[in-house]
Amino acid sequence: MTIGYLMRRLKVSRTRAYQLTRRPSYPVPAGFADHMRIWRKSDVDAWLTAHRPDALPDEEAAPDDEPE
Template structure:
């Protein structure tokens, strides 16, 4: 089973926000807990983050943008 993960850089790209904003978002009590913390920083399961996006940022949910591939 392949696990897909997001690190801070992937979150920045996925959410289209700055690095500082990623820190703010991931510090929210309603944001998923990291799957693990590595030397390079925390990583989150893609499905956990996508579920959070669907609930808290529906305009950015997968498939919400017709221009998204």
């Protein structure tokens, strides 16, 4: 997952999302794609459950571009 996933889940700015990813408790990136850090979805979701239980459920955080 990219930083955009965290932004949507928490409804925060990109700056705030980056601040959160720099916390010692935040998961270590699983890798890099171009210039972006990427994380495992399961790691991010586990962190959100532990540290931000008020975060939007995954279904509500997904982009609204899926066909119905």
